[in-house]
Amino acid sequence: MGWVNAIIQGVLTGGLYALFACGLSLMFGVMKVVNLAHGDLAVVAGYVAIGVITVTHIPVLWSFLIVVPLMALLGYVLQRTIIQGALDRSVLITLLVTFGLSVVIENGLLQFFSANSRAIGTGLSLVSGSFTLGSQIQIGYLLVVIFAVAVVVLLGLQYFLSRSRYGRLIRAVADDREAAQLAGADYRHVFGIAAALAFGTVALAGIAYGMYSQLSPTTGTDTILLFAFAAVVIGGLGSLWGTLLGGVVLGVAQQIGAQINISDEVLAGYIVFLAVLVLRPQGLISRRAQS
Amino acid sequence: MSLVSETTARPAAGFRVARSRRNVAWTGAAALIVVVVLAFFPYIVYSGTTTIVVQAFIVLTMASMWNLLAGYAGLVSVGQQAFVGLGAYFVLILALHGISPFAVLPVAAIGCGVVALPLWWLVSRLRSGYFAIATWVLAATIMLIIEKFSSIGGGTGMPLPGLAGLSPALLTAYTYWAGLAVTVVALAAVYLLLRGRLGLVLTAIRDDEVAARSSGARVGLARLLVFVVAGAGCGAAGALLAISQLQVQPGAVFSVQWTAEMAFVTIIGGLGTIEGPILGTAVYMVLQQTLASYNAWYLIILGLVAIAVALFARRGLWGLVDEHLHVRLFPVGYWLRRDGERPRGLRRPAKPREQRPG
Numbered sequence: 001m002g003w004v005n006a007i008i009q010g011v012l013t014g015g016l017y018a019l020f021a022c023g024l025s026l027m028f029g030v031m032k033v034v035n036l037a038h039g040d041l042a043v044v045a046g047y048v049a050i051g052v053i054t055v056t057h058i059p060v061l062w063s064f065l066i067v068v069p070l071m072a073l074l075g076y077v078l079q080r081t082i083i084q085g086a087l088d089r090s091v092l093i094t095l096l097v098t099f100g101l102s103v104v105i106e107n108g109l110l111q112f113f114s115a116n117s118r119a120i121g122t123g124l125s126l127v128s129g130s131f132t133l134g135s136q137i138q139i140g141y142l143l144v145v146i147f148a149v150a151v152v153v154l155l156g157l158q159y160f161l162s163r164s165r166y167g168r169l170i171r172a173v174a175d176d177r178e179a180a181q182l183a184g185a186d187y188r189h190v191f192g193i194a195a196a197l198a199f200g201t202v203a204l205a206g207i208a209y210g211m212y213s214q215l216s217p218t219t220g221t222d223t224i225l226l227f228a229f230a231a232v233v234i235g236g237l238g239s240l241w242g243t244l245l246g247g248v249v250l251g252v253a254q255q256i257g258a259q260i261n262i263s264d265e266v267l268a269g270y271i272v273f274l275a276v277l278v279l280r281p282q283g284l285i286s287r288r289a290q291s
Numbered sequence: 292m293s294l295v296s297e298t299t300a301r302p303a304a305g306f307r308v309a310r311s312r313r314n315v316a317w318t319g320a321a322a323l324i325v326v327v328v329l330a331f332f333p334y335i336v337y338s339g340t341t342t343i344v345v346q347a348f349i350v351l352t353m354a355s356m357w358n359l360l361a362g363y364a365g366l367v368s369v370g371q372q373a374f375v376g377l378g379a380y381f382v383l384i385l386a387l388h389g390i391s392p393f394a395v396l397p398v399a400a401i402g403c404g405v406v407a408l409p410l411w412w413l414v415s416r417l418r419s420g421y422f423a424i425a426t427w428v429l430a431a432t433i434m435l436i437i438e439k440f441s442s443i444g445g446g447t448g449m450p451l452p453g454l455a456g457l458s459p460a461l462l463t464a465y466t467y468w469a470g471l472a473v474t475v476v477a478l479a480a481v482y483l484l485l486r487g488r489l490g491l492v493l494t495a496i497r498d499d500e501v502a503a504r505s506s507g508a509r510v511g512l513a514r515l516l517v518f519v520v521a522g523a524g525c526g527a528a529g530a531l532l533a534i535s536q537l538q539v540q541p542g543a544v545f546s547v548q549w550t551a552e553m554a555f556v557t558i559i560g561g562l563g564t565i566e567g568p569i570l571g572t573a574v575y576m577v578l579q580q581t582l583a584s585y586n587a588w589y590l591i592i593l594g595l596v597a598i599a600v601a602l603f604a605r606r607g608l609w610g611l612v613d614e615h616l617h618v619r620l621f622p623v624g625y626w627l628r629r630d631g632e633r634p635r636g637l638r639r640p641a642k643p644r645e646q647r648p649g
Binding site: 266 | 361365367369413414416417419420421423424425427428429431432435436439547548551554555558562586587588590591594595597598601602605
């Protein structure tokens, strides 16, 4: 029974990891930017949510309405200034600049908010409650909600990219920037929109993780960024549904690892990641196989 | 196996390719004097000062290796802390078996170079950003594996044995000399590598990878060589770190902060120049010493400066020096000269070379 439980929990945490990963995947797919500050920005979103909730006493769910647009705006601004500036120079500079941002944000959080971890207290019975399946399997409502949110976000992204006007622009610019520019698209603005979308998902991921577990300044890199990356690589670069599958595989691997030895949770996930890297470097669902 | 499968390039008639000799002789002499003066430091300064200089040696060695990776081979590794940690653990494990930590230093470096081979195989197919995070995941994985062995301290680490017999003064002096030796060997290795075939191949890759491949440069082999050397160098720095701290703690030696420091030091000093990390280390030490009582602030400021330098002064501080004074302490490039023209040391290459990612 323990194994079945582990797999169910793993699948559900996979939704959370897919939420971590989709912003990373989107920014790479569109701008060829690997944002090394991805995880730290998620932690920033979580901290902002905690701040907003403590100051204004609004219900937790309302904080999403404030923090997600705020982060999206930050994404647009960062993309149009620092990240675009770095992109204009070279991919190498982009990496160096986002890595610099990551270290600065992480140490800034450490300096201002100490190394203590903090959770986003929801006070909602829906969030802290759980239901039981059979006699031993206990499933938290929160994880189910997060999984559902991840699926909705992925579906929404998919729909946005394939159907909407901006989605078409984003795909056009990602496919051939010069041709899109000749057709009148301002690629910088389009990149900004894509970054805003990615940062919106980053905010969702940060707040969701803060509700599910605890946020500390180092969570951004040692959990969010690395798990997001592992999910992207396992699933296959550039495929949104591959990202969900990658998140689920990572989550299941971690839960099975934890089942074997409680301290091996993270290690088991990484070992599966390395195995995929060696045996199937294009990921479980590769873009080439799809088309 | 040679780095270049066949050589077809010849300078056009009427030109010849030369390296300024005079410059090298002068800098060689100056470097020798600097090293000799540094070697006498333990006799003339307080042990507090030598401890700080050892820290600078560690940072300089790491930064030179990172510079080789990112500045010359276009490999942005965010996982060099893997080798720092492994170097420290090589020292700890062999010290637990009764071997003197100082004797282990070269073993740790070679060991890390050997470990770099399978790791390269894992990450070599990834490019730029994905290479960066994959090395980071590798470092995290190696730390998690090492933490599983309780005989070497598990998750909490343990003090380094084998040095208790030395008097404190002697220990500081030995550590200092070991640090000096590691740094000199590391810098000399980087210089000689870049002066030789490898430097040429790397420059070719940086300027145009496809063109380099089609003219016979073995791109993969050149990158492998750089990754192994950088692994060995960071391993030596990690071994030195273990000796200077007298304890090995997995969270500390495998911290991504090491890679942050190497990257910032290199970017600020000047990516893709041998002089850059030296200048960057000086800036680092000044910041770190003045802001020592403000916890992580030195790293925040260093990071902000590095971002600004990466965006607005790509060639770093050394680039500024070079622009105004036209000097190269470690000339690894070549000048193209007309026949009969006298070599002049104070000539710059026609155009600052573009950094290209791998």
